[in-house]
Amino acid sequence: TAPNELMAKFINTRYADKIAHLYEVRTGIKPNIEISSTKSSKVSKQNQINVKQIKTQSSILNPSYTFENFVCGASNQYAFLSAKAAAEKPGVLYNPLFIYGTTGLGKTHLLQSVGNHCLNKGKTVICVTSEQFMIDFTSHINNHSMPKFREKYRNCDVLLIDDVQFLGKTDKIQEEFFNTYNELLAKNGQIVMTSDRPPKTLKGFEDRMISRFDKAFMADITPPELDTKIAIIIKKCEFDKIDLNKEVINYIATNMGDNIREIEGAIINLNVFKTLMKEEITLDLAKSILKDLIKEKRENINFDTIVEIVSKELNIKQSDIKSKSRVTNIVEARRIIIYLAKMLTTNSMPQIANYFGMKDHSAVSHNIKKINELIQTNEIFSLKVTELKNKILTKG
Missing domain, CATH: 3.40.50.300 (P-loop containing nucleotide triphosphate hydrolases)
Structure with missing residues (x-):
């Protein structure tokens, strides 16, 4: 409820559709939103939402979740x-x-x-x-x-x-x-x-x-490559009729991490601002709006820092990391470094591939997938990677 009828009317006019959209995105249920003032907030029992019924309802399908709307990439x-x-x-x-x-x-x-x-x-x-x-x-x-x-x-x-x-x-x-x-x-x-x-x-x-x-x-399904994330953002913008320029799209794809829901949340935030303020979303404006959503940047962490720490902790020569050696412990160390570079730096897949002399970003994706599998199935390995990550963050 709103404190008065004027405020209730304003929210219903400006925000009701957006609130309903966000609720639908989260739950898959399309609600009817109407804000009333405290003076007229007597809600009949007939119109109250039965939370228990919603929780136990089955076959709740979001009609926007279709194969046509799904962006397919190497990761999925x-x-x-x-x-x-x-x-x-x-x-x-x-x-x-x-x-x-x-x-x-x-x-x-x-x-x-x-x-x-x-x-x-x-x-x-x-x-x-x-x-x-x-x-x-x-x-x-x-x-x-x-x-x-x-x-x-x-x-x-x-x-x-x-x-x-x-x-x-x-x-x-x-x-x-x-x-x-x-x-x-x-x-x-x-x-x-x-x-x-x-x-x-x-x-x-x-x-x-x-x-x-x-x-x-x-x-x-593994974390999406940069190209797939860009395609997802473009698809989302087309579906919701949101106009974002290439610079902004690349910024979101590079900085919002791999969680698709978080990426979509960033797009919705920009669109709400654009709709309310009637302003075009420039790159600087996008950075300002999304600053609280963007994951903490690791400005002081680079490839050399990660290679130095991982090599030292795993007792492997730095020169071996960038070599073509297929010795098991060297391959594993190389994969860990690639995984941590993707997690802790803002470098793209192609940039990581270039650093390690790989043909393309698909090789990076393959190495990250291997590490993810080990993290999910081997608790000791998972703890080792976490420890390495913390050492890098502390130094960075």
Whole structure:
């Protein structure tokens, strides 16, 4: 509510659509926003939002999450093609499909693209987060209506589970999901899951569930290359009819990190400012608007600093790092340096490739992928990389 009717009218006129858009981006639900003043804020029970209902609602698909709106690059190509194939022939190809990768890289977009595609073909689709699945399960247990729960999840054509890693919390829910999983596959129902890590590193799951996950088709998504990030920004601007010049687009791609949601948030911030202030977004203006969103720059950290510290800590000659040596410990050290250079400097993939004498940025992407895999599967290695990163940050 607003303090008075004049303020309520102003917010409704200027900001209601933007608030609704941000809410839809976050939740996938399109709300009706209306700000009232405190004097007229008596809200009827009929119009109040039932939070419990929203949490337990399934098949919430964001219509903007389609394959056509997904930007495909080297970092996500296999996941994209696998998801598309599964959607074209649900229950036949790539079933079950397990998509994994860190937060904000497009897993949910691909998951819901499968759902929207299948829904348009007349298929019955259930799309839930693992949290929604657990809430739904608990609700049906409390209401003594488990047959309805099982009918819903085991008789659909397509079951989409987002963030499946959280389902390992309780034995009862895990047991129910295990049986749902098996029965749906026996009926040739399509299952697509997303996770922030590969199956072998999931915590809390029974061996039999991990075994089922391991037999799924695996598709990982790694952080996007600079070219892919630029393409994502251009696509987002086209979709939302936002006009940003090339300089601003390159600035966002270079400085906003790899999280696609954060990149989209930066674009929305610029567009809100442009709409309200009626000003063109110049590079200087973009820097000013996004200064609190841009991750801390590592101005004093460069390639030489990273090579010096990593070489010393791993007891490897600096000259070996840039050599063509394929000795295991040298290759690993080189990959760690490439990974940390991408994380801690503002250098682009091509710049990193050039420094190490690589053909192109795809080689950089490959090395980063290898390190990400080790970090996700080897706790000791992960701690070693974190320790190296902290030493570099301290010196930088």
